[in-house]
Amino acid sequence: MSRDRYTINPITEEESYRDFVNTITEDGKRNWIYPKKPSGKYYNYRTILSWFLLGFLFAGPFITINGNPLILLNVLERKFVLFGLVFWPQDFYLFFLAMLTIVVFVVLFTAIWGRLFCGWVCPQTIFMEMLFRKIEYWIEGDFQQQRKLNEKPLDRDKFVKKSTKHVLFFALSFLIANTFLAYVIGVEELQAIVTAPPTEHLTGFIAIMIFTTVFYGVFSRFREQVCLVACPYGRFQSVLVDNDSLAVTYDFARGEGRAKVKERVKEGDLVTNIPKKADAGVSSYGDCIDCELCVKVCPTGIDIRNGIQLECINCTACMDACDDVMRRIGKPEKLITHTSYNAVVEGTKASFFTPRIVAYLGVFSLLLGLFTYLLLTRPEVNTVILREPGLLYNELPDNRFSNFYNARFFNKTFNEMDVELRLLQPAGGEIQFLGAMEPIAGQNQIERRLMVFLPGGALTGNQTPVEFGIYRNGELIQTVRSQFIGPEPSRIRTN
DSSP, X not given: OXXXXXXXXXXXXXXXXXXXXXXXXXXXXXXXXXXXXXXXXXXXXXXXXXXHHXXXXXXXXXXXXXXXXXXXXXXXXXXXXXXXXXXXXXXXXXXXXXXXXXXXXXXXXXXXXXXXXHHHTOHHXXXXXXXXXXXXXHHHXXXXXXXXXXXXXXXXXXHHHHHHHHHHHHHHHHHHHHHHXXXXXXXXXXXXXXXXXXXXXXXXXXXXXXXXXXXXXXXXXXXXXXXXXXXHHHHHHHTTOOTTSOEEEEOHHHHOSOOOGGGSEEETTEEEOOBOSTTTTTOBOOSOOOOOHHHHTOXXXXXXXXXXXXXXXXXXXXXXXXXXXXXXXXXXXXXXXXXXXXXXXXXXXXXXXXXXXXXXXXXXXXHHHHHHHHHHHSOSEEEEEEEOXXXXXXXXXXXXXXXXXXEEEEEOSSSOBOOEEEEEESXXXXXXXXXXXXXXXXXXXXXXXXXXXXXXXXXXXXXXXXXXXXXXTTEEEEEEEEEXXXXXXXXXXXX
C-alpha cells in the first residue's frame, strides 16, 4: 500500500489519510501489521507497570481477605466481592452508583489524557504487547524476520517456529481463560472443574474451552483490530478529547520540513538545517528526518505525524523511537511527545484545567464522595423477611392466627454476629423459629423459616402491617416491614 495515501498535502492540508483504514489494503484484504520491537525509557516503564498488573491479575483469585476472595464477580449466584467486601443484591444501589462513578471517571480521564489507558493499562494491550508479542519476537525475530518468515514457502524451519508459537499462544490463552473464570466462579469451583474428568463438569469445561478459543483467536489473528474496530472505548474517547487534551502528539511546528539525512549537510554529529533546494532561502528543514521509525514501531500501523488519530492507543512506542533518533543526530528530544494540540500550536506547556475539565472533576468528586459515604454507612446486617409463597393464614384456637415467613439475614461485617428478631408491631404478637437461630458468619448469610402469631384483635383486615426489629447486643439496628394475611373482617372476633 502506498504511504502517500495517508500523507497530509502541505499545500491543501487535505487529510486524505482519514479516508482509509491502515490495516486494510486497497483491494479490501487484511494489511498485516509487523511492528518493530520497541525499546526505550517509556517502554521500560510500560513493562514494569505491565508486570505489576499481570502479577495482580493472576494472583488475584488466590488472595483472600478474612476468608473472602479479593475479587469475585459471581453473576450466577449474585454474589460480588470487591477487595474482600461482599455486595449482595440488596446493595445494588451501591453497585449502580459505583458504575456511574467509574463512567464519569473514564470521561474525566479521557478528556485530560486521551487514550492513555489503552496503551498502558488495558488488558488487551498488556496481553498483546507484553506477552504474545514478546513470544513472537522470541521465536520469529523482529518485524523484518517475521515478514520474511510469513512470505516464504512452508519448510521445516517455518513449520517448527509457527507450530511452537501457536502452541504457546493456545497454552497462554488457556491460562488467561482459567484466570478470568476464577474471578467469576471462584478458585474452588474452578479447581473442581480442572481436576475432575470433563464429563463431571461438562458445562464448566465447555465454558473454559470457549474462553480459551476466543482469547487465542483475538491474540493470534484479530489483534489490533480489537482496538480499531471492536472496542467501543476507542469511539467513545473520540467525542471526549479536544485540542486541550493530552495525547501522543507530533510537534509539527518543529518537525515539518521533513528531509532524510542524505538530503542534508552533515557537520560532525549534527544535522544542519539548510534551505531546501526547492525553495532556497524561503524555509529550512525541520527536525524530522523522515526515517519512519515512528511508523514501524506503531502496533496499530498509523503515522503519528498525520496528527491525533482514532487508532492511536497512546502506547508511546513512537516517542521512544523518535527520541532515540533525535539523540543520534544531535537534536532535542520530544519531537513526538505527550502534549496537546494547542500547546504545539502556541508553543506553550499543555494545560488541561479548562471549564469542561473542572465540571467533570466536580461531578466525579460528588459521586465518589456519595459512594464512599453510603459504603461506610451501609447497615452491618441486612434482613429480608417475606411471607411463605403459596400459603394463607392458619386459624388457631383462642382467636389466634399464624403466617409462615422466610427470613434471610446478611452479615456484611467480617466478624461472626448474633442477632435477635423481635416483633415490634402489632402488639400482642409472637415469633417462633422453625429451628435454632444460629450466629451468622462474617460476610455470609443464613436463611430461617419462622411463624408469626397474632391475636384476632390485632388484625386490621385481610392484610395487617407487621414490623420486625433486628437487635444486636440489645440494640435495635434495623427494622423490616411485611404483611400478615388474615381472614375477612367479618370473621374476626375482637375479643
